[in-house]
Amino acid sequence: MKQKKAEKLLSAQKSGGFLTCPVCNKEEMERRKDIMEQDGIEFEAYRCSNCGEEIMTMKQLKVLAGKYRKLRNAKDITFAKWGNSIAVRIPSDIADEFSISAGTHGTLTKDKDGIKIIPT
């Protein structure tokens, strides 16, 4: 029985049609964006408008897992004022890991998510 549901799901995904809900068997799965409230992470899943069941495809799951991986490696930092500029305090374990000390040069680049600093 479970196997059959998985096959149905797969064929629906391939054809781009509606997914059948694995709980109530209605074809009312809608793709929607949602947010993990406790850590503010956005994700995409299919939700049944009939019973509320939510499922994720492997692709959606991989995207979400990637976001959590990033978050796990993240450190909380505070910006400070330094003259007319803004300074960032880099935690000592990260500074050590990248051999950064006072006077070390680096490049700063911007991307859509923020700022990246590469010691040179």
Ligand SMILES: [Zn+2]
């Ligand atoms: Zn349902």
